[in-house]
Structures are given as structure tokens and as C-alpha cells.
Amino acid sequence: MARLSDRAAGAVGSLGEYLAEQRRHAQLSLRQLSDLAGVSNPYLSQIERGLRKPSADVLQQLAKALRISAETLYVRAGILDPDDSAEGTDGRKVAGVVDAVLLDPALNERQKRVLLDVYTSFVRENAAPDEPPATQPPARKRSAD
Incomplete structure (x- = not known):
């Protein structure tokens, strides 16, 4: 604190x-x-x-x-x-983006909330990508026959 x-x-x-x-x-x-x-x-x-x-x-x-x-x-x-939990893919805090959204007078409260929800979900998705288990072979691309 x-x-x-x-x-x-x-x-x-x-x-x-x-x-x-x-x-x-x-x-x-x-x-x-x-x-x-x-x-x-x-x-x-x-x-x-x-x-x-x-x-x-x-x-x-x-x-x-x-x-x-x-x-x-x-x-x-x-x-x-603004958001203690959000981290970029390199581990840095993304408070700058959160601050920018929260402080933007052109956005209303609903828009800010929605934008931050989407942004936070993208950050979380990119920060912890799901890796396939080591026992599974990597997925292969399908070729168009």
C-alpha cells in the first residue's frame, strides 16, 4: 500500500x-x-x-x-x-493505456468500461497463451486439395 x-x-x-x-x-x-x-x-x-x-x-x-x-x-x-492486474506481454504494467482511457473526455462511462474490458481481455489472452501439452504433436496446417 x-x-x-x-x-x-x-x-x-x-x-x-x-x-x-x-x-x-x-x-x-x-x-x-x-x-x-x-x-x-x-x-x-x-x-x-x-x-x-x-x-x-x-x-x-x-x-x-x-x-x-x-x-x-x-x-x-x-x-x-487503474488496474493492478493488467500486464503487457513483456510483464510491464499497462496503466498508461488504462489512464488514457479513463481520462479521455471524449468517451462516456459506458464506452470507457467496455473499452477497458476488451483491452484487459486482450492483454490477458496475450500474456498467458495456452500452450499444447508436451505429449501432443503440434497442429498441422491443412492443405487445400
């Missing part, structure tokens, strides 16, 4: 930058977003500047106001690990 808390400490600044970017993308002022989310204007400003780490509840309120996934903000804040 130390890995997550280390990541959380480094993610606060990027969370604030991401929130500010999403707020601008939604064409909302700081005051408008604070009103919509039910958080104070100074507190939201401190979050955006990376001075405060908001709770999961505050992140959920902000996500709802911005019409983005709360999960996306949890990942950005280091509260949620």
Missing part, C-alpha cells in the same frame, strides 16, 4: 491541473464549479493549485459537476489504482 500513498502524494498537483483543465473545457469559472459542486471557492482554488488533497466525497461532487467519471478523479488523486 505504500506504493499507492507515494503515488497519491505526487498525484495531487496533477489532479489540480487536471481539474482546472476539465473546468476550462466545461467553460466554467472557478466560482461556477464551486457552486455546482457545493465546495467553497477558496478550497477549490487550493485543490487546483495542488495545495489540498480532497476527500473521495469532494472528488465525487466535482466529478458530478464536471460530468466526468469520479473514478477518473480517484485515479488522478491516487486513491484508486
